[in-house]
Amino acid sequence: MILKDILLQLSVRSVRLHFLRSVLAALGIVIGVVAIAAMGMMGANMTLSVTGELSQMANNLVVTAYTGGGGFMGFGGGGGSQSREEQMITENQFRDIRDIAGSYGTVYYVYSQSDSIETSDQWGRATIYGLDPDIFAEVLELEEGDYPKSTTTVVIGPRIAERFGLEPGSKLVIGDSDEGSTATVRVVGILKEKGMSMDLNTDSAIVGSEKLYTGIYGGEGEYRQVNIVLDDVDNVDTVKEEILAELNDRDDEVTVQDSSSMLESITSVLGTITTFVMGIAGVSLVVAAVSIFNVMMMSVTERVREIGILRSIGTQRNDVRRMFLYEAGILGIVGGVIGAVASLLIGYIVVLGMVGTTEFFFTWQSLWYIPFAMAIGIGICIISGVYPAWQASSLDPIEALRAE
């Protein structure tokens, strides 16, 4: 029925008559739609990919000292210069935790600290972990080499190995001689790439024994965090509740995090970033809206006489309005559809480049951004056409007929 509409016919023919101009105006919408869809899909794929990685460690619990805020703290335990006032898990607390959780899985303490490191020709920062040597084989996976067997040997993450060009046998200095004690250590192994994680972020870290760590920084028996690897993922809530009941009996002493709380905060951060980036992409749609508006105003100006004729032979104002809104809608739909097809292609490339995997590209959470961006593009086009259409419909038929 609507395809037979003579007003729609007029709009289609008007767009066709000014083909190049219309294509250029629609191109703005294409770019806007692609930008929004690609950014949205990138965000969605990042979130899905991180979620995928994190859910593999749904059986992990991280216990940190209660800091009052209750916010997300132990992001792998690194970061920031350490001060002694920082809340740590004590040896007693660790023993209590082990008593509760020991029967459900592996419990181990983690010393950690961000510090400067130095090789023969480079300088940088890294997270330094200190662990109980007995636990190495259980929680660390080697790519090559061996686990450290003395207080002068370490294993390092693959990223740091790449960045500093280190391999088993290389030497490096931990700590800054201007600020405190330093230690020269030898790399004996490189760890497997692990990706983002909540218990230990070893990809850019140096892991040594507890003795090596306390030798440099002191603070024996003051742990940054206690990690629990449960044998059965179903026990997450039980263990969490038992620890909280026991240790936070009188005062809030510890915070227990499972991967869901970490997932939540990462998803929320990624969500904010995605929205922000999409907002920037949306600016291109504003530019497109201006160009649509311009083209529509031109169309109205050029067709003043035609509007006068239509009005004088009995076309109602709202029909004239409809005709111009159709025209804007056509530009929007053409731009939106081309934009949707292009976003599939460009989105794929962006996701491949920025996220590194297109594993999650063809999921609805990711592809949903295509119709979303398309709808925004078409909507913006129609909104841009409202004023020109209103102006066309308010023309005085006598004046309009006089136009040349």
Next chain:
Amino acid sequence: MQAKSRPVITLDRVTKVYPLQSGDVTALNKISLSINEGEFVAIMGPSGSGKSTLLNQIGCLDIPTSGTLTLAGRDVGAMNDRELTDLRLTTIGYIFQKFNLIPLLTAYENVEYPYLMKHRKNDDTGHVRHLLDQLGIDEALSAHKPPQLSGGQQQRVAIARALVNDPAILLCDEPTGNLDSQTGIQIMEVLAQLNRRGRTIIMVTHERDIAAYAERTITIRDGRVA
């Protein structure tokens, strides 16, 4: 033939004033006149006399500043834009000097357009086709866009368009003004024939020999009937 008795248009002291910064311009000054059903009236007068303004009032493109204009029994002065537009669609057929066909539509679609606006559906009765045939626009010509037609052909299409909703009044604004005299005569023959079949025609012209086709001539001077 119908009895030419019932007035279809009545103007009672119709005044049109255009407010301008340099002072108000009175285009029509208390004009009173009456046109009966089936009449063929020519309106003459020098340029600036107000004849176009008069035609715009009768054509419902504008409403009088004061006075009463009754068209097919309805008071035009009291109408809103929607009602005026509806009256233009159903009661008035407009024929312009410059034909004023829609360049984006074919000849056939130009004629069908007012039909579509009125009935909100395509013409499946053959009415449009029949009208075009009567005016000598065959099927091949009706598929053309207006710029591909000659002046005479365009005016014939315009007449068909004006007639498609069977209006009570046919308004012609210098219908032969853009045509050579031979074609002009042909168009006037068409109009005269329409009048003989009972159509009320009001025509603005400044050519005496064109006005001669009408049975009554009203001359306007300085916004008054002379």
